Amino acid sequence: MTNVVTRYWHSLDDGRVQCDLCPRACKMREGQRGLCFVRACETGRIVLTTYGRSSGFCLDPVEKKPLNHFLPGTAVLSFGTAGCNLACKFCQNWDISKSRENDVLADGASPEQLAAKARELECSAVAFTYNDPVIFHEYAIDVAQACRENGVRAIAVTAGYVCPEPRREFYRHMDAVNVDLKAFSDNFYRQYAGGRLEPVLETLVYIRQETRVWLEITTLLIPGANDSDREIDELCDWIGKNLGPDVPLHFTAFHPDWKMMDRPHTPPDTLHRAREIALAKGLNYVYTGNVHDPEGGTTRCSRCQSILIIRDWYVITLWRLDDLGRCPECGAVCPGIFQGPPGRWGAKRQPVRMS
Numbered sequence: 001m002t003n004v005v006t007r008y009w010h011s012l013d014d015g016r017v018q019c020d021l022c023p024r025a026c027k028m029r030e031g032q033r034g035l036c037f038v039r040a041c042e043t044g045r046i047v048l049t050t051y052g053r054s055s056g057f058c059l060d061p062v063e064k065k066p067l068n069h070f071l072p073g074t075a076v077l078s079f080g081t082a083g084c085n086l087a088c089k090f091c092q093n094w095d096i097s098k099s100r101e102n103d104v105l106a107d108g109a110s111p112e113q114l115a116a117k118a119r120e121l122e123c124s125a126v127a128f129t130y131n132d133p134v135i136f137h138e139y140a141i142d143v144a145q146a147c148r149e150n151g152v153r154a155i156a157v158t159a160g161y162v163c164p165e166p167r168r169e170f171y172r173h174m175d176a177v178n179v180d181l182k183a184f185s186d187n188f189y190r191q192y193a194g195g196r197l198e199p200v201l202e203t204l205v206y207i208r209q210e211t212r213v214w215l216e217i218t219t220l221l222i223p224g225a226n227d228s229d230r231e232i233d234e235l236c237d238w239i240g241k242n243l244g245p246d247v248p249l250h251f252t253a254f255h256p257d258w259k260m261m262d263r264p265h266t267p268p269d270t271l272h273r274a275r276e277i278a279l280a281k282g283l284n285y286v287y288t289g290n291v292h293d294p295e296g297g298t299t300r301c302s303r304c305q306s307i308l309i310i311r312d313w314y315v316i317t318l319w320r321l322d323d324l325g326r327c328p329e330c331g332a333v334c335p336g337i338f339q340g341p342p343g344r345w346g347a348k349r350q351p352v353r354m355s
Contacts, residue, residue: 002051004138006039008166009046019046022085022134022162023199035194036135037083050081051139053108055130057117057352061345063314065127065157066250066289068299069336070176070214072309073316073343076155077118077352080130081139086159087194088182089259090222093130109354111139115146117354124343125153125175134162137170144173160203161195167206176214176337178250179204183219183226184235192225192260201238208243214337216248218289221266221274223254232274236281245284246302246335251275252289271296285335303332314347 008020012027019026019034026034028041038050057079062071065078084091109117118126126147133140133156144154153175160179162170171177181204182189186197207215219235221227239247251274253266271288275296278286288296297311306329310318320328325338 003040003042003047003049004051006046006048006138008137008163011044017041017044017046020163021137021166023196024085024161034085035087036085038081038135048136048138050083050136052110054079054081054354056080056107057109057354059121059123059345059348059350059352060127061314061347062124062127062155063311064349065129065155065178066218066252066287067155067176067178067214067216068250068287068297068309068311069216069248069285069334069338070155071124071153071337071339071343072319073345074124075121075343075345076125076127077114077121077123078127078129079114080128080133081136082131083135084131085135085161085195086132089192090220090254090263091258092255107354111142111146113354114143115150115152117352118147118152119150121352123152125155127155127157129155129157132158132161134158134160134166134170137166141170141173148173159193159195160200160207162199162203164202164206167203171207171211171213174211174213176216177207178216178218179207181217181219181235184231184238185226188226192222201242205242208247215243216250217243218250218252219274220252220254221270222260223264223266223270225263227266227270227274229273229277232277233281236278236283240282245282247283248285248287249278249283250287250289251278253291255290266290268293299334301327301330301332301334303327304330306330308334309342316342 016027033040059075060078062076128140156174156177189195189197251271268291275286284302299309308320323340325334
C-alpha cells in the first residue's frame with residue numbers, strides 16, 4: 001500500500017507542517033515523523049504511512065475488547081497497525097504500539113478485503129484495537145464504511161486522545177467504542193502517559209452526548225499510581241454526572257510491563273473495592289477484568305437487581321434477557337445493543353491470515 005495524504009494538518013511559517021489530528025500537535029520538517037511514528041511529513045504534507053497494513057488479524061470474542069453490552073457472545077475481526085499517540089510507560093501492547101519499525105506490519109488488507117473477510121467469517125464487527133485507531137484515522141474510517149456496506153459493525157478501542165474536528169468525523173463511522181480512561185488525574189496522564197486528561201474527558205462527553213455510538217469505559221488500576229479510593233471515587237462521580245449511570249465501566253488488573261516492571265500485579269481485592277465504590281456511587285454496570293471473577297462479570301438489572309447475564313472470563317454461562325433486552329422479572333430494559341440470544345463464540349482466539 002502507498003502512503004495516503006491526510007486531512008488534518010496545516011503549514012507553519014517556518015516551513016514545518018503541524019499535524020492537527022490529536023492534541024499533541026506534532027510539528028515536522030520534511031522526512032520527520034510525529035510521536036505516533038505513522039504520520040509523517042512528505043512533500044510538505046502529512047501522510048499516513050501504514051494505510052492498509054497491519055500487525056496481524058485475529059478473531060476474538062467481543063467481550064475481550066472489553067464490551068459487555070454490545071452483541072454479546074459474538075466474534076469480531078480484530079487488528080491494529082503500529083505506533084501510538086500516547087507514551088504510556090505501562091503499555092501492555094508495547095511491541096506494537098511502541099514499534100518504530102515497519103517490519104511488525106507483516107500483513108495487510110484493503111478496506112474492501114477486510115469487510116469481505118469479516119462477513120465470510122460471520123463476524124458481528126471489525127475491531128480496531130492493539131494500538132489506537134486514532135492514528136490510522138483514514139484507514140479505520142474507510143474500513144468502517146466498507147464494513148457498513150457489508151452489514152458488519154465497527155468497534156474502536158481507543159484512548160480517546162483526538163482533536164474535535166477529526167473526532168466528529170471518526171465517530172460518525174463507529175458503532176461501538178471502549179475508551180481507555182487511564183486515570184482521573186492530569187498528573188498521572190503527564191507522568192505516565194505523556195498526555196493530558198482533559199481531551200479524553202471531552203471525547204467521552206462528545207460520544208455520550210452527541211453520538212449514538214455505544215460506549216463502555218476501561219480503567220487499568222496500577223498499584224500506587226491510580227488506585228486510591230479518592231481517585232476512584234472522583235472518577236465514578238464524574239462518570240455519573242457527565243455520562244450517566246448506565247455507561248458500563250470495567251476495572252482491569254495491571255501486570256508489570258514495558259517501563260513499569262517495578263510495580264506489582266494489581267491485587268484482586270483492589271478491583272473488588274473499586275467495583276464496590278462505583279456501585280455505591282450509583283453506577284449500574286461495573287465489571288472487573290484480567291482476573292477470574294464471575295461476580296465481577298455478572299450483569300444485574302438496575303431496577304430489581306435480578307441476575308441477567310453471568311460470564312466466566314469471556315464465556316456467557318447464563319443469559320436471562322428476552323429478545324428486546326429486558327429483565328424477565330421486572331421488564332426493565334438493559335442498556336446496550338442486543339439482537340436476541342447471545343452468540344456462542346466463547347473465549348477462543350483464532351489467527352486470521354488475510355493475504
